[in-house]
Amino acid sequence: MIRIFSMLVGAFFSLALLWSAGKGTVAYISEPPAKTVEAEFHQHPKALSLSSDGAFGKFDRQQLQRGFQVYSEVCATCHAIKQVSYGDLRELGYNEAEVKAIAAKAQVPEYNPATGEVKQHPGALKDHFPPVVYGGAGSPPDLSLIAKARHGGAAYIYSLLTGYADQAGYKNEKGEELLKKFPDAKTPDGLFFNPYFANLNIAMPQPLVSDGQVSYKDGTKASVDQMAQDVSAFLVWTAEPKLEKRHQTGWPVLGFLIFATVLAYMAYRTVWAEKKGH
Incomplete structure (x- = not known):
């Protein structure tokens, strides 16, 4: 009797769950939720390839020095890197x-x-690098760990720096213009339109505005794209200064674990071979 009652209760809850799911699906199809301007026009980070990427990645010291120069001459006015000491720059x-x-x-x-x-x-x-005394409203984020704190890491930083756009002519992937589809979505005064920022409107003015804004000491052409890549690489280093050492340590440890696993399996086969034969 108890078993039959339990089966009936289970069947009732299963049917209730199916009915609820079906009702929700029908409602979604007939009246899909309205898309927000952020969901419609927000862009995922562009692809960015750095020498530090991957399990065998290593830092490009020349690029890191260029990135530090961009940070020092462009970003340091507003953004600190308080987790980095001057002595670390020897790296x-x-x-x-x-x-x-x-x-x-x-x-x-x-x-x-x-x-x-x-x-x-x-x-x-x-x-350590001193904090920045900022006179405006709010406080710009410290950049020491920004490459780890933001989804997308270096690619997000690079995309944000190169992603400022004219809102009036900006289109989504379907070619629909932003202000035609969302007339009330105009960027407020004092903010700047950037489709790679979470809500599309960012308080930071475009920092990299023209080629040659920084004169690289190694002679590299300082295009906006190059400067954005270099400072992104530098901020990967500030967030993970021990990345190379971690890679160097990780592979021998992984090799040892694989060897130990094989050795343990062979020992297991040897010890239990006679027992299994009986």
């Missing part, structure tokens, strides 16, 4: 004298616990 291929010269140009705040005073001193190798 980019700079010698100690060059790093000391870079650090000495900065004024780093130092808190005195005895007096409560904050004094400035020229940067040294042990110092």
